[in-house]
Amino acid sequence: MDISKEKLVWLYETMYRIRRFEETMLEQTFKGNAMGVTHSSDGQEAGPTGVCAHLTEKDWIGSTHRGHGHCIAKELDTKKMMAEIMGRATGHCKGKGGSMHIADFSKGMLGANAIVGASIPLAVGAALTAKYKGLENESIGVAFFGDGATSQGILHESMNLATVWKLPVLFVCENNHYAEATPVEYAVSILDIADRASSYSMPGVVVDGMDVFAVYDAAGEAVKRARNGDGPTLLELKTYRYHGHFHADVPENYRTKEEESDWKERDSIETFQDRVIKANQLTDKELKAIRDEIDNEMIEAVDFALNSPMPDMDELYKDVYVNYPNSVLAPQQRD
Amino acid sequence: MDISKEKLVWLYETMYRIRRFEETMLEQTFKGNAMGVTHSSDGQEAGPTGVCAHLTEKDWIGSTHRGHGHCIAKELDTKKMMAEIMGRATGHCKGKGGSMHIADFSKGMLGANAIVGASIPLAVGAALTAKYKGLENESIGVAFFGDGATSQGILHESMNLATVWKLPVLFVCENNHYAEATPVEYAVSILDIADRASSYSMPGVVVDGMDVFAVYDAAGEAVKRARNGDGPTLLELKTYRYHGHFHADVPENYRTKEEESDWKERDSIETFQDRVIKANQLTDKELKAIRDEIDNEMIEAVDFALNSPMPDMDELYKDVYVNYPNSVLAPQQRD
Amino acid sequence: MTTQEDTKNPLGPGYDVAGSEMRYRDSFNKTLRDELNRDPDVFLMGEDIAGGAGRFDEDGKPLDAWGGPFAATKGLIQDFGPDRIKDTPISEAGFLGAAIGSALTGLRPVVDLMYFDFVTVAYDQLLSNAAKSRYMFAGQTKVPLTMFARSGGGTGHAAQHSESFYSMLAHIPGLKVVVPSDAYSVRGLLSAAIRDDDPVFVVSDKKLINLSGFVPDENFAIELGKGRYLRKGSDVTLVGMSYTSVLCKEAAEKLAEEGIDCEVVDLLSLSPLDESILIESVSKTNRLIVVDEDTPRCSMASEVAAIVADQAFDYLDAPIKRVTGPHTPVPYNKALETAFMPDSNEIIIATKKLLDL
């Protein structure tokens, strides 16, 4: 694998930032500082990281209810993310979107989405824009979705459309083996979701989603295909979420301790550390410095969020439309 | 192929009845006697015939906007069908459904459906009922749909559900190579739709849809699997509609005369005739007698329909609910 | 004037029977259980209505890891088994369609669609098949299907998990819609829905789910299409539905302290809709305020207003007021979300303004 030191650092930073963000965010949720439900993606860091390592701000990603990792891999600001989760005016969406709707269009992040499967065609549409403008070599669409989302017809429609129109898209299924409490082997009638790619004459690749290098390689190939005008690819990243479906879920109710520890033994961050140290690519000290910085970033993010103002009350009526002349936005009773 | 003479006669009768019904129905449409658009299935007779030859009244089929063939193969009454198309009170649906909504629940016919793809899960549901009641050996569900319908997500969802629950279902794609004016090679990104079965670990079989014996054999296998509790099968019948998409469509606008005549050379009814005569299974005379009878049936069907009364005007307000106390059914203005 | 009897007798046999206090969610669960016991053709379907599908606990029983959103279906799989308590993949259109197919062929499916917002994913099956089959096929068949889902704001779920657009469902011919407002009415309406031969949608506002109220021990059904009085009064009619009925009652009680005597009508059913109770009440109070958490345009609040402006116009002494959510999606931030939803204070202000106080 040919990978620059800069990129290695980025991979490590990003994975570790996701991990620490999710831990911190969960802590804050339990303290009552988040305003709604939160879904942690810890355990799954290698996926978003290995994929987004190939993207620029001009590439677009669509995300899910479990979107923090995607946001961070797309270099959104952890301060603004934390502020959004705490419903603050300084959040990415002024506190109006929350954990399940973080977006940053300036970074090519089309938004987390709380309807399972619903963001998939958005990434196809972004790819359509790129191709329409003759820019597919510098702007592709990436749809992230879970194993559960594969049961939504819209994924099928989107994959077919992307191949019919030969669009620069990556379909990235993060198969963390559960949809809420439903095991993937119940809901999906084949072993490897990647095999469904053959229904659309596109390549489908099963990838070890705990190994950021494996993801990086597979995604690199797929991104190259897309930028070359060769159309979409389906990647299935076999992975695992360490926590419950949402903050208050107790995963022990439906999965075994052994299964959990098996996956944790293959932890993406630890595996990465062992490997780069062994290969003399990065030193223990360098890694520690990165971690320290990010640990600190998290403290600052929480600080920033907690000390940020709440949105103005008239935000309730704003941003519904670009323009709308009507008083119905704020009903008479409230005048 | 081991097939009784009785069954042979049924196959011939059914194909010829479909052909003549569609021709007659088109004639009546052009005379202005149908009340809306009609979609002829002539050319495609072998599909519904070969499949339904294995079914009884306890088996359920779901159908499409191009549903006359399915109805006839499920032994609905051509008189009532013609009456329905002419909007008469004696129609299968009292003239309230029309060509795209012919149904006969006493015959296991769940209804034609004018939303592309929408009837597919109904057949899955019928299979669910059978399995729930422990009757899958005597009651299966068959979903008929076109090549165009394969782009609807609901087909994907239905196929997955049927395999997850291992239901006795046949998914029968009548690939007539066009969805309205859209060629299948544009809308579907693979060569054989049957290959999509592999996404659900179910068998997928490409069948010559112009050869009723081929359909009969493939469907026989699939029906056996379903009745044995071995789950669903996807059949792709390669076929062709002789007329336009609907009565007024001019197919020459999007397909060649050569293509049309190539398919017509393989006409299912003529092929059948040649074959059974050559094999001494049925005589020319026997076939002619069948044709005469059915030709006569069509005259009677048109007669019956034309001489049937229109529905009572208060049918407008009936059958919306089993019971509903409210005057809103017929607004105040009309009291 | 409110009498003890009136509030004790909200509808039908009422509270004059053996029973106990319990939460809305427990009343819901109990009703499902009763209906499953009553009729072997009744079965349930939905995402994680059990949870851990295909897996078993140490005793060999199917896992009940989730028990449905807000524990609506908790415990059922272990008593009724996975054939009758059917976990589904995330395929709302597909499994609602399958449920309709099973209803057309003899079963009585009860489908959990989880958050009300997800109805849109299965909207075509709901509208084109469930609601229209009986009509298109001229009464040859019926669709004894029950659907349920959780509506409303208040839990910080933001724009895609907080809808209250039951007006869109009430609009659909062929579909029935009910909106219970307490532990009592959910029992009566849910069992009525399951026993009804038409497709019925049962909407549960999330804010009701943990509230407690009196529930009779014996199971019973509330006639679909009947509203009820939660309070009798003479000054103004407050019409509520689902959780806004609770708000109307609250507002009426506070207003009573100031000598303002509100009548509170709880719709219970949106389709069929009890037009008579609206006309009866307004013909007495001559004033109407409709309270609806849904956004205002073409809402149930609009429908109630339109019916009264037509049928009871001569009794009206003042404009008909609607207290509804604004024409906006539901925001995430707690204070904004709270501002989105009607509350009793808004009702009080509207009432006083209407009475020129």
Add this chain to the structure above:
Amino acid sequence: MTTQEDTKNPLGPGYDVAGSEMRYRDSFNKTLRDELNRDPDVFLMGEDIAGGAGRFDEDGKPLDAWGGPFAATKGLIQDFGPDRIKDTPISEAGFLGAAIGSALTGLRPVVDLMYFDFVTVAYDQLLSNAAKSRYMFAGQTKVPLTMFARSGGGTGHAAQHSESFYSMLAHIPGLKVVVPSDAYSVRGLLSAAIRDDDPVFVVSDKKLINLSGFVPDENFAIELGKGRYLRKGSDVTLVGMSYTSVLCKEAAEKLAEEGIDCEVVDLLSLSPLDESILIESVSKTNRLIVVDEDTPRCSMASEVAAIVADQAFDYLDAPIKRVTGPHTPVPYNKALETAFMPDSNEIIIATKKLLDL
């Protein structure tokens, strides 16, 4: 009193310009063509909007075998090519979602959803993504998307191809909805929709498509959210939308012969909705009849009634009447289908009844 000017000047610059008679469908097509010429980011998407996708004629031009339902897009692919006139597989949810994605990233998609009924197949994309994105993301983005479809009965297409449920769309915050009623207004509203930065749904009643009317040569836009007077009058206000505006005008003309002077308001936009024109008109006529082909519950007719019962109550001298379709699906049989739809005779009867004549 109707003056020549009034009917000649229905909105904005009006008919005082060079122009010609043409059919609604041709005006529609011409508008699409103008907008495609005006802005290279505008592109079209839909099933068989060309037809014969991927195939070419003898001259090597892409086939235009179908030209869209009712020929709305006829001829466009040969002039603008398959990248801008994009035929789609039958995946309404998928391609509407892709259109939204393209709108979020800089294009201006115009999506043909064919029959209005098919909206339900893509309903979640419409409601959860198109209408909510701007709000959820707090104004970071916009969704300059236009959708169009054909509504209404009258062509014998039966229950699943004859819907008029634009009230469900008008209900949705974040979405705009327009209902042109003639060749003139479809030109102004369709171009306004395409140029607008919000998602707009353009509903075309099938019964309008072959009607002719005056259309200016130069392209123009009608401001979204403005209704217009089709006739001035003093006895009663008739409110129409889409094809029912034609019916209202027809009824008003017949009633005029009997000395009854109706004012006819054509809504043109359902969201935003022109509340002022309603109040202005009713404050003069003191009587209101709303005519809507949609089924009655929570309909636009209900909304108009509710607004007037609130905002113009003091001007009202009589109950507000709604003339709508019944609460039933649309039947197939011609006579039944005709009975389903409001007609000018029903409006005349309702008007006379309201005036105690």
